[in-house]
Amino acid sequence: MATAALLRQQGIAVRVIEKNDAPTPFSKAVGVHARTLESMHALGVTEQLLSQGHPMHSFRLVDNGQTIMQAKFTNISSAYSFVVGLPQSCTERTLLARLISLGGRVEWNTRLVSIAQLGDRNDASQAAQVKLQHADGSEEIVSCNWLIGADGSRSAVRELAGIGFPGGDYGKSFILGDVKVDWAGPKYELQFFLSKHGYLLLVPMPNGLHRIIAQTDKLYEDFQGDEKPKATLAELQAIVDRQGPGNMRVHSPEWLTCAPFYHRRADTCLQGRTLLVGDAFHLFSPLGAQGLNTGFQDAFNLAWKLAYVEKGWAPVGLVDSYRDEREAIAKLIATITSKTTDYITATAWHRRMMRRLVTRWFNPTPKVQEQLPRLLAGLMQAYDGAQASPKGLPQAGTRVPHAWIPEGLGYKPLASLIHGNAFTLLLIANRVDTRTLQQLQAFCSQHLPLMPFLKVKLVTREVEAIDVSMPAGVEVIEDRLSSIFEAFDVTERAQVLVRPDGFTAQSSHGWSLDAVTAHFNKAQFAARPARTATREELVSHEA
Structure with missing residues (x-):
């Protein structure tokens, strides 16, 4: 839904095919991190997600009743210095409403039957071709410029495309x-309780609910037969009594399940004109709530690139960068989550002893107190930049730092300005004078008509009384708090070019507007006629 809504927002015709008959009623993934909340400004739903969720400002590891690690999300530099406990069902409904508001819809009870061809992205005449089966049993052959498998860990797109999904389980x-819990403990933090029996994770959620994930004595092999183990409230209570904080009663369950955890990654997320996103692409341990959040970053990375290709603004090779960037991130997160899961779930006495000693020793260090919350929040994800950026400025390929910008009598996060459909050129100047505006006017009149995907923001502490009018299309941001200047480590002048997904494309001290045009020329960005969808696509199948 996120990918479809982002594409619809760019004016691209999309069909959403879903074999189920409605959004999930289950909570499933529940942790929404800061990077996701920042990115959701692209769809204008950040405030809605916040209003529905339960914020947690810290996390704690308790081993046999003693705290061995505690760190705060409030130490990260973001407007959202917490993790939000929010059922996936709420997130889905929010995104569905946004998709509908953009003229889209979901074709429920519709199943992908087969893929006739994966398509050739280097040949415009070779579209992907699939067969669909509708709720009434009728079948339809569909040709599409792009086939996106965002259909979960049992992805039909991935399987029918013949893309391998290697990995394993944790044994x-x-x-x-x-469940509802009767317990006097804190509701503002994620809590891990470790013991010789394994671990138990407690996640506060809205409406008095808590997500509990607890290790059992069942093995992977127990789930391979026809009769798979079922979860019961009595079993959960017994585990909570044995492995939890004590004096806790669980009741009124809304969802219970029992399963092994897996780690898998697709052999590739791009084959022909077929792409994978989210759990169809990668499957992580749920510890750290990385799965859903990583999937959202896949969507925000991919959608603008597909839209630019479809509009004729960029060559089809831009889509290859989705594969290169997101496969590297998926590999990194898979490694981290697997090691963390092995570390947390260890039950052998010598490993528990070592974990207790090492974790206590590392707890006060910057690696735990500063870097670990940023890592969990998704703020440390980065792509290889085309070139190194000057020291102090946002580095190419990294997330643009958090800063506050004025809005009316108050302030809003910079994230709300830079996430969306377009590249953002932040031109930062301590003082704006006539010469500065003349330089800017020349750039805008010569280049902006050829760059419909670029918006220009002039950031300054002071605007001089000048005779030259502001160039059309340029927004002035008066940085009254010097928040951007400090976050970007700028004294006099700098420029930062930001991608639509909030990552830095390039940065430099001073202004070098020629470098901006060179960046797009090198990537072969150009204003060409956009692909026009057929009437049937827009009227009958638009979703």
């Missing part, structure tokens, strides 16, 4: 439940 099983 253990877990019980997951969304």
Whole structure:
């Protein structure tokens, strides 16, 4: 839904095919991190997600009743210095409403039957071709410029495309439940309780619910037969009594399940004109809530690139960068989550002893107190930049730092300005004078008509009384708090070019507007006629 809404927002015709008959009623993934909340400004739904969720400002590891690690998300530099406990069902409904508001819809009870061809992205005449089956049993052959498999860990797109999904399990099983709890403990932090029996994770959620993930004594092999183990409230209570904080009663379950955890990554996320996003592409341990958040970053990376190709603004090779960037991120997160899961779930006495000693020793260090919350929040994800950026400025390929910008009598996060459909050129000047505006006017009149994907923001502490009018299309941001100047480590002048997904494309001290045009010329960005969807696509199948 996120990918479809982002594409619809760019004016691209999209069909959403879903074999189920409605959005999920289950909570499933529940942790929404800061980077996702920043990115959701692209769809204008950040405030809605916040209003529905339960914020947690810290996390804690308790081993046999003693805290061995505690760190705060409030130490990260973001407007959203917390993790939000929010059922996936709420997130889905929010995104569905946004998709509908953009003229889209979901074709429920519609199934992908086969893929006739994956398509050739280097040949415009070779589209992907699939067969669909509708709720009434009728079948339809569809040709599409792009086939996106965002259909979960059992992805039909991935399987029918013949893309491998190697990986493994952790040799253990877990019980997951969304329940009410009677307990006097804190509701503002994620809590891990470790013991010789394994671990138990407690996640506060809205409406008095808690997500509990607890290690059981069942094995992976127990789930391979026809009769798979079922979760019960009595079993969950017994595990909570044995492995939890004590004096806790669980009741009124809304969802209970029992399953092994897996780690898998697709052999590739791009084959012909077929792409994979989210769990169809990668499957991580749920510890750290990385799965859903990583999937959202896939969507925000991919959607603008597909839209630019479809509009004729960029060559089809731009889509290859989705594969290169997101496969590297998926590999990194898979490594981190697998090591963390092995570390947390260890039950052998010598490994527990070592974990207790090492974790206590590392707890006060910057690696835990500063870097770990940023890592979990998704703020440390980065792509290889085309060139190195000057020291102090946002580095090419990294997230643009958090800063506050004025809005009316108050302030809003810079993230709300830079995430969306277009590149953003932040031109930062301590003082704006006539010469500065003349330089800017020349750039805008010569280049902006050829760059419909670029918006220009002039950031300054002071605007001099000048005779030259502001160039059309340029927005002035008066940085009254010097928030951007400090976040970007700028004294006099700098420029930062930001991608639509909030990552830095390039940065430099001083202004070098020729470097901006060179960046797009090198990438062969150009204003060409956009692809026009057929009437049938827009009227009958638009979703």
